[in-house]
Amino acid sequence: MPNRTETSLKTSGTKLFAVMRPKLKSHSLRYIYTALSKPVGLPGIHQFTAMGLLDDRIIDYYDSENQMKVPRQEGTQSRKSKEQWFKVNIAILMERMRQIDSDLHVLQWMHGCEGETQPDGTLKYVRGLDMYSYDGNDFLSFDEKNGVWVAPTKEAEATKRKWDGVQVLTEYTKGYLENECIDWLSKFVTYEEQHPRNTSPPEVYLLAKNSMEDTNVRLTCFATGFYPADIVLRIRKNESVLAGEDGLMSSGVLQNEDDTFQRREQVEVLRSDLSAYSCEVIHEASNVSINRVWGKKLVIVFVICQTSVVFFSFLDPCLNSESIINIFRP
Structure with missing residues (x-):
């Protein structure tokens, strides 16, 4: 019968193998x-x-x-x-x-x-x-x-x-x-x-539009055209990464008609907020790492959808990189 030490070693070895496998x-x-x-x-x-x-x-x-x-x-x-x-x-x-x-x-x-x-x-x-x-x-x-x-x-x-x-x-x-x-x-x-598909880097856009609240502005970071689907997208306030409890909303990764992918995240902030807001996008497959900062002056964003001009909506399915008329540039 194995002693306690032998049993312990075997158990530890099994756990180690499971971790290494x-x-x-x-x-x-x-x-x-x-x-x-x-x-x-x-x-x-x-x-x-x-x-x-x-x-x-x-x-x-x-x-x-x-x-x-x-x-x-x-x-x-x-x-x-x-x-x-x-x-x-x-x-x-x-x-x-x-x-x-x-x-x-x-x-x-x-x-x-x-x-x-x-x-x-x-x-x-x-x-x-x-x-x-x-x-x-x-x-x-x-x-x-x-x-x-x-x-x-x-x-x-x-x-x-x-x-x-x-x-x-x-x-x-x-x-x-x-x-x-x-x-x-x-x-x-x-x-x-x-038959591996070539990787495709993301196109990244920083958008802003008026909120329903006069005191707020809605910031959106939009990445599109990337492949494969794995991507990191973060909105930061100064050095802090924003999350759901901060009011951040995410579309998750969605598939485009050409089999590339898109993802967007948005958050509402006070117009009077002087913090530095930035968007970080990392797409390891295409070796792309982008960090862009919103400017201090609000630019209203419109998109063209089905031949009519409308305000950009976070869930607007017609949005694509070619629809953007005004965007924030770093």
Whole structure:
């Protein structure tokens, strides 16, 4: 029997090995389908949309109006059949819940998998996801461990009983998540590793506009056009980095149409505040480190959006680097 000292050494050695062992990199592949019960007639909102995401980046897209896609996995004909499936099932759910046709309803399906890259370069399955939501609420999800569907609402129980009774569906769902999905994920990851995209440095703009409060001004630091997505963006007051408790708001990293990324942060400050406000942007992949300082004189910022001039909004989706008319220069 090992003595206490030997046991302690073995335990310490195990902990040390765990610390020294390199962290495995994970990858994910998800497909999200969204269907509306009727068209809404708004630009950019389609009755049916399907998209594939590799590590949360769009690699595949299709909608009912444009019917265009990135030719990766499923063909356009497959997407059209799914579009028809959604139309039929929205009608079934509306009838089951005694809903009227004049109301708008939304059915969504998301499925995918996550894998970890092993030391030999292969991708090992970690977990899968297959779930449905209706009008923003969870409707059905697949319990992979027990091989059953979970119905969190009474309206979903009939579908659960029907699907649980089809053994072929259970086997197919489990097999897709653990095998087919992870195979496609491995192919996508390998392709991107063999065809790396060139890095792209961020373009950085310091913006300012009047606040709703006459005594305040809104400062925004906007970085766009960078790739890959990892970036550090900080707004400082003198030498202190501002955070949420200081009123800082962040968009997080968002994807542009050309697959580059953008991020913006903003904060409201008093016009009378004489502190030095600056923005620091670090993009290690492109070896860029930028630090810019707002001037003391307020410059009103406008942007052009859909041929009309409007005040810049923090959440305005039409903003891009070419839309800026007046900006703060360091």
